[in-house]
Amino acid sequence: MVGTLIERSRGIRGITDKQKSRIHPNRRDEGPSPTARSGQGRLRLGLLSLLAILFFLSGCKPRTGNAPSTGNEELHITPLAALEARTLAPGQRLHVVATTSIVGDVVGQVGGEAIDLHVLMPLGVDPHTxxxxxxxxxxxxxxxxxxxxxxxxxxxxxxxxxxAGGEASLVSLSEGIAPLGLSEAGGPESGQAANGRELKSVDPHVWQDPTNVIRWTENAAEALSRLDPAGADDFQQTADAYREELFRLDAEIQSMVASVPAGERKLVTDHDDLAYFAARYGFEIVGAVIPAYSTSAEPSAQEISQLEVAVKQLGVIAVFVGVEANPALSRRVAEDAGVRLVPIYADSLSDVNGPAPNYIQLMQYNVKAIVDALR
Ligand SMILES: [Zn+2]
Incomplete structure (x- = not known):
């Protein structure tokens, strides 16, 4: 029964070391680092760190507001509506950090030269680990x-x-997006435990549907505008222009996938990362080599052999593996089942000379790879 193959793995069987074989620097802010803090700033940092520790020890929920309770992380996220303006000296830009290269691209599209952007994760690394x-x-x-x-x-x-200390608000670009997998996770109570397990029970790969990235764009514009109201008009303008590009991307993908016969629209991936894409564009997820939303889970031997059987029985043509993932298991499944292994840029951009240096080109590259493999 195929349905069992796409059930999400609940158990976390240890963290695997499957990352970082292709690490490239991805720093956009190569200029000199900001000046040293004043003594007052250090004192404030110390107090904030102490407060953070006290919150942790007491089990309080800092800055919860109206954030949806979809996972433990939400407990630490500042809702967009609660963001307050920062005091910036004349000419001073907002100091903005983005976690992944894809987040960094979208925030950079909206913030442009008006923000000082630092992207944490190097290109090609696995964001889950x-x-x-x-x-x-x-x-x-x-x-x-x-x-x-x-x-x-x-x-x-x-x-x-x-x-980490400091005054930075943590903002989720995905605020307001209804995540896939929520009902499987058992509803809002899933955010209660503190062991991190529930974090894997909703699907975080929302960017695989460009209409979700339209929401990201709007969220980025709202956040930056609240933090730096003087730049609000500019942020809105750049966001509007980027939204138009994303609408065009969505239409382009619709026409690209139209060439794949409905019966061939079957996807197998290295982990469960294409569900939003599949839902948007009418594909079926047959299964994943790691049947979980995170690469930090490990499949059992039985899950692997069930997947191989399904791949053969359902006439699956290819296994799509993210370049940031360890391809060893996926390669084994592809070889055992006699199908192709097709690389895509699932969770990270490529470097500027690669085929996916920004989000839009990432989607164009992936969709072409999928369409070429399946039709
Ligand atoms: Zn992923």
């Missing part, structure tokens, strides 16, 4: 705002963000 380097902690401590993809994607990074 990424832990920050010391320089990341410094960037976070100096930031006014940290934009996350959200919905549990940055599961290994988030605890460090929460405890």
């Amino acid at each position: 990424y832990e920050p380097a010391p320089r990341d902690i410094q960037a976070i401590a100096e930031a006014n705002v940290v934009f996350l993809s959200g919905l549990g994607l940055e599961e290994a990074l988030l605890p460090r963000l929460v405890n």
Whole structure:
């Protein structure tokens, strides 16, 4: 029964080391770092760190507001409506940190030259397992705002963000997007436990549907406008222009996938990362080599062999594997089942010389790879 193959793996069987074989620097702010803090600033940082620790120890929920309770991370996220203007000196730009390269591209499209943007994750790394380097902690401590993809994607990074110190608000670009997998996770109570397991029970890969990135764009514009009201008109203009590009991208994808016969629209991936794409464009997810929303889960031997049987029985043509994932297991499944292994840019952009240097080109590249493989 195919249905069992696409059930989400609940158990986390240990963190695998499957990352970072292709790490490229991705710093957009190569200029000198901001000046040292004043003594008062250090005192404030110290107090904030102490408060953060006290919140942790007491089990309080800092800055919850009206954030949807879809996972533990939401407990630490500032809702857009609660963001307050930062005091900026004349000519001073907002210090903005983005977690993934895809988040960084979208925030950069909206903020443009008006923000000082630092992207934490190098290109090609796995965002599910990424832990920050010391320089990341410094960037976070100096930031006014940290934009996350959200919905549990940055599961290994988030605890460090929460405890990095500084005044940065953590903002989820995915605020307001109804996540896939929520009903399977058992509803709002899923955010109660503190062991991180629930973070994997909703699907964080919302960017695989461009209409969700339209929401990201609107959220980025709202957040930046609240933090820096003087720039609000500019942020709205750049966001409007980018939204138009995203609407065109959606239409382009619709026409590209139209060439794939309905019976061939079957996807197998390295982990469950294309559900939003499948829902938007009429594809079926047959299964995933790692049957979970995160790469930090591990499939059992039985799950792998069930998937191989389904791949053969259902006439699946290819396994699509993200370039940031460890391809070893996917390659084995593809070889055992006699199908092709097709790389896509699932969770990370490529470098500027690659085929997916920004979000729009990432989607164009992936859709072409999928269409070419399946028709
Ligand atoms: Zn992923």
